[in-house]
Amino acid sequence: MVSRTALLFALLAAASPAASQVTSREIAETADISGLSTSPDGTWVAYRIERPSTLTNRIDVDWYVVAADGKSPPRALGRTGTALWNDAGVVEPGEAKWSPDSQRLIVRALVDGRAALWASPVDGSGFTLAAGGDGDIEAFALTRDGAIVTREGPSRDLIARTEETERETGILVDGQTDLAQPLFRGALINGRVASQRFSNDWFDRAPLLASAPRTLTTTTPGGSSRRASETESLLLAPQPDPVAFLTSDLPPALQKALEDRGVCKTKIGCAADLPRLSWALPMNGDTVVALHDADYRQTLLRWSPRTKRLEKLAASEGQLAGGQKYYLPCAAAGSAIFCVEAAAALPPRLVRIDRGGAKRIIDSPNSYPDRDGLLAETIVWQVSGSRASGVLIRPKIPGRLPLFVTYYACAGYLRGGVGNEWPLRALAAHGIAALCINAVPGDTDKDARYKRGLAAIEAVTTLLAERGIVDRARVGMGGLSFGSEVTMWAATHSDLLKAVSIASVQMEPAYYWFNARPGRETFADNVRKVWGAGSPDETPEAWKELSPALNTDRITAPILMQFPEQEARLSIELISRLATARMGEAHIFPYAPHNKVEPRQKLAAYERNLDWFRFWLKDEIDPDPAKAFQYQRWSKFAPAEARASTERTQRSTSPISINRK
Known part of the structure; x- marks a missing residue:
């Protein structure tokens, strides 16, 4: 007799792999849509598809138009280079404007290393250069008669020469200097390796010469160019957020x-x-x-x-x-x-x-994950009288599962939580229930939001255990930004977690001293207002409570840190203390901003997180020989009682399909 479980596996294995999205690569290559724009006559709607590729390490962008009546299929206009992203690593939505006669679409695009304007007729006959110069086009608008008004930044050659001059003469450390980031060409800006500085006194960043005068130009429909008038320049004013x-x-x-x-x-x-x-x-x-x-x-x-x-x-x-x-x-x-x-x-x-x-x-x-053997359900529970909610993704198999939790926001298609670092569907496909929790609303002062987050995690873990879904003894957690802070609070104030992964830095003395200096006054003000802490010398008790680096003796779960290089130095004490205690390891991604955005970096983070939680929550090892060294390292981590037995089962199959790795 064939068991019900075996029959389920056989049925799921027969499903088409193209309809899955349960591997790290499939998740990393999920396409997005943006740039929706309606033609003036209401006949057409333009949109852009952004397609990441782990093979080319690019996010290619393609533009389309579709008839507003929806009676004909979309028409491809063509590929316009690769996606632009901001200083935090968020891909900028497509920017498109229509000619007054609705016959031509103009888009801003990064092609061959420069941001310029390209135009295509609606018949799809191809994009041609519409406006571009020695500098990047930063903004554009169209007048009623179809003239193009542009704002162009400093020339790329001038920026490069300025960067070289700084390198040769030394860089003044002031309120714009980000000491945690490589100062000479430590970022990818508009497809180029470039130097970056703080653009305000918090953590927004901008390229060199960001405050230099801009060139405002109007290009007529006939192709002639002149300086933009004051009225035309107003068309480039920033829109409300x-x-x-x-x-x-x-x-x-x-x-x-x-x-x-x-x-x-x-x-x-x-x-x-x-x-x-x-x-x-x-x-x-x-x-x-x-x-x-x-x-x-x-x-x-x-x-x-x-x-x-x-x-x-x-x-x-x-x-x-x-x-x-x-x-x-x-x-x-x-x-x-x-x-x-x-x-x-x-x-x-x-x-x-x-x-x-x-x-x-x-x-x-994208393919639809309708036959991958996974369930996605919204769950709601109470935390000290407040409503908490999240989305649970799990396989359709019996028995209690290990649980992975990420905390912050769970909007749209769930790939990897805020920052997209943890491949939730891949974790579920390998038998680990994956839960994304929305931040519980309430008081934001000092450590109240951390306590509320931990209470939500503990409450939902108990709820799911009582439902017979998860094993409370096998819980892991990961987070980015505020989510990473809640993760580390849970790691230092609870014994619930058995494995941890974070993707951004923590509050610790080095974080303060990297930033507290003239020109960065808002930084110190925010630390005092939000976290209730002055300098580490002034309020050592507050820092002892906040800083995971000062509380590594309270951490019992191994920690995986996958940091962008522009932030990693802010947590040098945490990295070194955990490494010295054999409680974790750090991986640093060059050029990565707050949110990793390059497809290969995304894939690497996904794969390592998947391996990490399979190892600690399921005693599973991927038999790929290239990964042998990582398991040798990990087997030496964690308290003695947790590593009394380092024997791990070598499995490459998921509970969903024996054909998937």
């Missing part, structure tokens, strides 16, 4: 209707059960308003100025927005709206929603 969009930014009648419906006025500090405003845009005389809940699930409402009524248009188990971020608006075209839809188990896709709310898929650049 969409994340700060509030109900008070809407017409009074619509504002009142939303607030009467219970929509939070502020977004920040909202009660967990209140909807928040995401975005709004006009559609055929009406206004479409997007709301999101505490779990980042979005609902679209249509407001009619005639009836003064809000009616539900559409909803999703995840996001309906203009890209990866919930606050980016969709694109309206006539009586329809085009949105990027993405949910926990739904990779990004472009959908068209008509006036009646009917939804139709326009473009789906």
